[in-house]
Amino acid sequence: MPLITYREAIKQALAEEIEHDENVCIMGEEVAQYNGAYKVTEGLWDKYGDKRVIDTPISEAAFSGLAIGASCLGIRPVVEMMFMSFSYVAIDQLFNNASFCRYMSGGLMNVPIVVRGPANGGTNVGATHSHTPENMVANHPGLKVVCPSNAYDVKGLMKTAIRDNDPVFVMENTLLYGEKWEVPEEEYLIELGVANILREGNDLTIVAHGRCAMSALKAADILEAQHGISVELVDLRSIRPLDENTILESVKKTGRALLVEENKPFCGVDAQISHLIQLKAFDYLDAPVHRVSAIDAPQIYAKALEDWQIPNEERIIAGALKCLA
Amino acid sequence: MPSAKKKSTAKKAQAPANAEPATDFTGTPVNAKLTPDDKRGLYRTILGIRRFEERSLQAYNQGKIGGFLHLYIGQEAVAAGVVSLMEENDHIITAYRDHGHALAVGMSMNECMAEMFGKHTGCSKGKGGSMHFFAPDKNYWGGHGIVAGQTPLGAGLAFALKYKGLKGCCICFLGDGAVNQGSFMETLNLVSLWGIPVVFVIENNGYSMGTSLARSSAEANLAHRADGFDIEWDVCEGHDVFEVREYANRAMTRAREEMKPFLLEIRTYRYRGHSVADANHEKYRTKEEIEEYKKNKDPINVLKAQLLADGSLSEDEAGKINLEVKAEADAAAKFAEQSPVAPRSEIQTDVYWEVDNDPSNSLKGTYFFND
Numbered sequence: 001m002p003l004i005t006y007r008e009a010i011k012q013a014l015a016e017e018i019e020h021d022e023n024v025c026i027m028g029e030e031v032a033q034y035n036g037a038y039k040v041t042e043g044l045w046d047k048y049g050d051k052r053v054i055d056t057p058i059s060e061a062a063f064s065g066l067a068i069g070a071s072c073l074g075i076r077p078v079v080e081m082m083f084m085s086f087s088y089v090a091i092d093q094l095f096n097n098a099s100f101c102r103y104m105s106g107g108l109m110n111v112p113i114v115v116r117g118p119a120n121g122g123t124n125v126g127a128t129h130s131h132t133p134e135n136m137v138a139n140h141p142g143l144k145v146v147c148p149s150n151a152y153d154v155k156g157l158m159k160t161a162i163r164d165n166d167p168v169f170v171m172e173n174t175l176l177y178g179e180k181w182e183v184p185e186e187e188y189l190i191e192l193g194v195a196n197i198l199r200e201g202n203d204l205t206i207v208a209h210g211r212c213a214m215s216a217l218k219a220a221d222i223l224e225a226q227h228g229i230s231v232e233l234v235d236l237r238s239i240r241p242l243d244e245n246t247i248l249e250s251v252k253k254t255g256r257a258l259l260v261e262e263n264k265p266f267c268g269v270d271a272q273i274s275h276l277i278q279l280k281a282f283d284y285l286d287a288p289v290h291r292v293s294a295i296d297a298p299q300i301y302a303k304a305l306e307d308w309q310i311p312n313e314e315r316i317i318a319g320a321l322k323c324l325a
Numbered sequence: 326m327p328s329a330k331k332k333s334t335a336k337k338a339q340a341p342a343n344a345e346p347a348t349d350f351t352g353t354p355v356n357a358k359l360t361p362d363d364k365r366g367l368y369r370t371i372l373g374i375r376r377f378e379e380r381s382l383q384a385y386n387q388g389k390i391g392g393f394l395h396l397y398i399g400q401e402a403v404a405a406g407v408v409s410l411m412e413e414n415d416h417i418i419t420a421y422r423d424h425g426h427a428l429a430v431g432m433s434m435n436e437c438m439a440e441m442f443g444k445h446t447g448c449s450k451g452k453g454g455s456m457h458f459f460a461p462d463k464n465y466w467g468g469h470g471i472v473a474g475q476t477p478l479g480a481g482l483a484f485a486l487k488y489k490g491l492k493g494c495c496i497c498f499l500g501d502g503a504v505n506q507g508s509f510m511e512t513l514n515l516v517s518l519w520g521i522p523v524v525f526v527i528e529n530n531g532y533s534m535g536t537s538l539a540r541s542s543a544e545a546n547l548a549h550r551a552d553g554f555d556i557e558w559d560v561c562e563g564h565d566v567f568e569v570r571e572y573a574n575r576a577m578t579r580a581r582e583e584m585k586p587f588l589l590e591i592r593t594y595r596y597r598g599h600s601v602a603d604a605n606h607e608k609y610r611t612k613e614e615i616e617e618y619k620k621n622k623d624p625i626n627v628l629k630a631q632l633l634a635d636g637s638l639s640e641d642e643a644g645k646i647n648l649e650v651k652a653e654a655d656a657a658a659k660f661a662e663q664s665p666v667a668p669r670s671e672i673q674t675d676v677y678w679e680v681d682n683d684p685s686n687s688l689k690g691t692y693f694f695n696d
Contacts, residue, residue, distance in 0.1 A: 057511075112678075142676050166679055
C-alpha cells in the first residue's frame, strides 16, 4: 500500500470528488494559482481550471455565505479556511445560515457544503491562529464535524463529507500535513459517526481526536513498555455524529477513561464525553474520568511553552497514571 | 434622484436615449405590455399584502403571534413590482421584513399566517416564525433574520446560475441599515470581481430600526457605494409599482444578459415601527412625516388612481378585490388559529437532511444529545 502524506490524501480526495461530481468546486484564499497556503490544493487549478478551483478575496463571510447560497441550487462547494481560526470572521454565515437554514425552513432546504482547513495549535503562531473550534461547531445542531487523525481517515472522511447533504466541517492539522500513512489506491469512503480503535487494551481507555490521537498512540506504547499498562485507544474521527457505543463499550471493558483533546477544557468536546461516560457507564468505572486538554489560557506564542500547553506524550502519560492511581 | 456630486467613473445606469426625466412610467415598454388583468393582479398583490399584515398586527396585539413582527406596510409596491418581473431561472432572497415578498411570489396567506402563529401548518412548520418564510419551489430562499446575512447567500444563488450556465438572476433585497454591514461590502466586491448576476435591491425606508439614514450612513446616497466596487447602480422611488418595474427590469435584464451585478436603491417608506415592539417610532420621526407619505405616496392609492384612470379597474372592482383579500386574510387567521402546534417530536426533525432521509436507520453515531 502506498505511503502518502496527510496533505496528499486530502488532495486525492478533492481531486476524486471533482471528477466524481461536476457540482463539486473548491474555493478559498490562495487555493488556485498559489496552490494553497499549505499546498493542500497543489496542482488542482492547473488540472481542473477556474471553474472548479476558485481563488477568493480575503472575505471569509462573503465566500462562506456564497457557498451556502450556491449549495441551495445543487452546487457542492468545498470551502477552504486557510486557518479554521479565520472562520470566526464568518460566524454568522456558518453558525446561523449553514446550520439553521434547513431548520428554519421546516426542512425545505439543505446546505451540502464542506468547510475544511487546519484547526490546531502547536505551530508557534499565537492565540489568533490556533483555534480548535470543533466544540463550537458541535454545539450547533445542523452542523457536523470530523477531526481526522491520519491520512487514511482524512481521505475517506473528506470524500464522505463532500457527498453528505448537510454542512460538514473537516478539521485538519498543519502538523499532520507532512506525516505519512498507508493509504490504499482503490477508492474508499469512511462513514461519519464511526470511531476507530487504534489500539486494543484492557487497563485504561484513552479517547482522543485529531492529532491528539497520534500523541496518545505514542504515549500508550510508553505506558505499556515502562509501566505495564495496557491502553485501549479510541480515535473518535467524528465528533458530531458521535460514536457513543464504541466509547462506552471500551470504558465498560477497562473501567477507566482518560480523555485527551487539544481543545481548551471548559465546554470542550471531552466535557460532553465525560458526561456521557458517567451517565451511561457509571457502574463500570473504577476511577474518576480524567482529562488532558490544552492548558486553559489563550494559546501562547513561545514555542517551548506552547509545546507544553497542548497535550503531549508526557502530559498524557501523567494523566493516564492518575487514572490508574 | 440623487443630486450629490458624482465621480467621473460613476457607473450610474444610463436612461434610455432622449428620455425626459420621467414621472409617469405606465407607458414604458415593460409596463405597456401589461394587460388589464395583469394590472389588477398587481393591485390584488399589493392590497393583499396590506390586508394580510393588518390582520397579522391584530393577531399580534391579541397575543396570538409572538416574537417580532416587522411590518412591510407602505413598502408593498417594491416587492410586488420586482417579483412581477421574475422569470423561470430568477431567484429571490430577502431579510426579516419578508411577508410582502413571500405573498408576492405566491405563498399562501394560510401558510404564512400559520407560521407566525407557530403552527404545524406554517410554511416552516412553526420552526422559523415571521422572519423566516421559505418557498424554494417558488425560487424564494427566505426570510433571514440577521441584517445583511442574506447578501452573500443571494450572491451564491446567482453564482450557482452562472456555474450551471443558466440564464437568470438572483434578486437580493436588503434594507438601508444593511449597507453598513461588512458582509454586504465583502459581497459587493466578490460579485463584481466574479461577474455574478445578482441584483441587490436596497429598500431604503429611511430608518435602520430607529436611526435615520442621516444618523447612520456617512454617504446618504446609498447606491453610490456601488461605485467603489465598479458596479452599475440606479435609484428610483418605491411608491409607484410601474416605476419599480421599470427600474428593476433594467437591472434584472442587464444581470441576465451581461452576467453582471447591479445595485438598485428604491426609496420607500414604512408606516409602522421597525417591528411592532418599536412602539416609540414617533420619537425618531414625526407624525406629519408619516401622514405626508400616506397621503401622497401610498402605493395602494397611487396604483388605484392609475388603474382607474386607464380604465383597467373600476371602483366596484377595487372594492370587490378589497373585500376578497380581506376575507382571505381573515380566513388565514382562522386557519392559523385552528391549526395544531407540531408535536414535540418535531423539535428534532429538519435538523439534518441525512437523518430526515434515513428511513432504514442506517446512519452511524449519535446525532442528538439528550439525556
